[in-house]
Amino acid sequence: MMSSQQNDLITRVGKGTPAGELLRNYWQPVALVDELPAERPVCAVRLMGQDFVVFKDEQGNYGMLDRDCPHRGADLAAGRLEAGGIRCAFHGWLFDHKGKCLSTPGEPVGSTLCNRIRQSAYSIVERSGILFAYIGKGEPPAFPNFDCFAAPGEYTFAFKGVFECNWLQALEVGIDPAHASFLHRFFEDEDVSESYGKQFRGASADSDMPITKVLREYESPEILVSPADYGLRLIAKRPLNDEQTHVRVTNVVFPQAFVIPMSSEMTISQWHVPVDDENCYWYAIFTSFSAPTNKQQMREQRLELYELPDYTSRKNKRNNYGFNLQEQLTETYTGMGFDINVHDQWAVESQGVIQDRTREHLGTTDQGIIAYRRLLVDAIEKTQAGEKTLMMIDEQQAAHLTGPASIDGIGPADRWDEYWKESDINRRTAAPWPVPKA
Template sequence: MISQEMNDLITQITPGTPAGNLMRHYWHPAALSDELKINRPVVPVRLLGEDLVLFRNREGELGLIQRACPHRGADMCYGRLEEKGLRCPFHGWHFNNSGHCTEQPGEPEGSRMHEKIKAKAYHVVEKNGIIFAYMGPGKPPEFPDFDCFRAPESHVFAFKGLWECNWLQALEVGIDPAHASFLHRFLQDEDPAESYGKQFRDKAADTEIPMTRLLREYPRPDINVEDTDYGMRIIALRHLNDGRTHVRVTNQIFPEAISIPMSREMIITQWHVPVDDENCYWYSMFTSFAKPVDKELMRSQRLNEHTLPAYSPKKNIRNNYGYDAKEQEELTYTGMGLDINVHDQWAVESMGRIQDRTQEHLGKTDTAIIAYRRKLRAAIQALENGNQKALPMQNQVDPGSIQGPISNDTLSFDGDWRKSYTEADTYRREACEDWDATINS
């Protein structure tokens, strides 16, 4: 249990809150590149409790500015898309991509009032299908050299989905290795369909044991947490009866992302982005170490499960997440279908919009959640003390030098999990296509 005051501290991210101030020192996904692939590339964005408008001007340059026109507050999402920016239809005020007012055609001839007018504007950059925004002070931090960023565009697929809950409980399900043995338990081991949860029905790494069976039969993993330059490394060890150990390594990338293995050839890097205090988007980059991804197939599969333009899941609290009692008896632990994303969605949304942590009782398997909350509180305190260099990925380590992070699951034959997961990653990179050659070609 924690106090209500502490729960508020680590969940509230609107402007001026301690966690909100911290979040604004990092890059956050603001939209998918796909969202701007329309005749008029202008879309509303709500991020960290702020209402914004994202656009691509006629020169192809991105802009992210406040949604309310600084003149009278009209909605700039209806602005006229012109060269160098957006023009408000109300009185014709023009704002460039940096938020500067460049014209006030209704004001007296020679007026220089526009030189003093500026809409709130934020830095944006496009990375492999996701447009990221930096909403903090000063120069934005560098991007780390993570696999999802340095991979060729052909090897990365990006998507997102809306969850109706606070960002923190969404993140915490991703750093909880124990839940997979229950929430994502399949009662049959065959692979009945292709879906987001397919990795939980594949064979466990280097074994003849289906992952479904391994999770069912070994539900008590040993969980270790290591501090890293990017956040935390979470190691889940399931000791098999034959003396081998199944090793699964997940990474928490501060402040709100995770990197997890999907298969021997693919990882998922996922951000849990605060829309406001009571809603969040998950953004995922599926990164292939082998052949290029089939983006059209992956997109169509996920669009079948979501409704545009909000990317809201078709299975949700209003239709009981598709719950089927017979399925729960015979096929899945939840009775909510084969898509593990729906399982996670139910778990985090069923806690309420903001989980009441004053009533929870954490156990030993919650060690990563406890460690993360301590790291989050320490970062909030460091920023309040003016010690920005103490923030994860903003300390003495150059963010651009941080690579990986390694996310995979494999087998250890001698109990040395670190050796096993490093060797497995080396094998993956050597056996798969050369990214640099793909980029240079």
């Protein structure tokens, strides 16, 4: 049982909070490249309770600055992109992507005021269709040589969505392998050939058995959790018979991401990023090991649910997530449609904006959540003591952090451990792009 003080310690992320200071030591996704359109590449961003403006200048440089103009506090996200930077619409003060003040046009001729003005600026880089920013102190960690970052652009697809709840409970649904047999249960199986771009709709690798059938008929997995250089590896085993076992390998990448299989050919690397204590975005990079991603199809699929510009779900708490009683009786476990993102959103938002963990009772299948919380508390304590934490890596270490392997397949019951490792090697070897060895 957790105390309310312990719950606050691991959930609150404002400036100066223990968890907030930890997360600020890592790169955080802040926008999709798609959110900065060519005609005016400017985007307002809220991250861990702080407000920023992200923009791309005329020379193609990305910048991220505090959102309030240092003159009188007006909103730089409403500014003009011109003359090598972003210009405040209130008095015309101009700032470049590094926060340098280039001009204070209302001042008298000869004024040197702009030489004394700087706007806080933050490191920002593009990786696989997502803009990552670093708002911590000192040098940021290096990016690991993970598949989602190593893949050529045509083999990835990036998207996001908002959850109206705390980041931690949103993350924890992804490190819970047992819930899929219930929350994502479909009473009938679709044609797996129509599953492209849809999670839990295809066939498990090395079989023609739909994943939906595996989850529905084998609902009690054995869950194995082991430490890894990047965080945790989780393996869920579902024995099908004396000869075959379904093996699902997923990963927690510290501090707040997971890597999971989407299909036999594609993985999902997903971050849960706090907007503030009570809202978060998930950012995902889909990585294909076989053929270039059909970005248009995948985007259209997701825009059936998510509404721009804020990537809010059309099914949400205000319309009871589209609940339909007849569907719950005959088609799906939740009665909330066939998009598993809606199921996850309901599950984590229904816990309240910040889950009260003093009232929870964890079970055997919650081993991954327990192990992750221990990692999180340990890292918070190390941060408070000024010590280095997990995944605070340099370029040399980053080059050797590859994979991580993420498999959903059916293999021999007596060789299940060798099976998933061989499946990962085979997929990497057959890929049309140079996949790093895991």
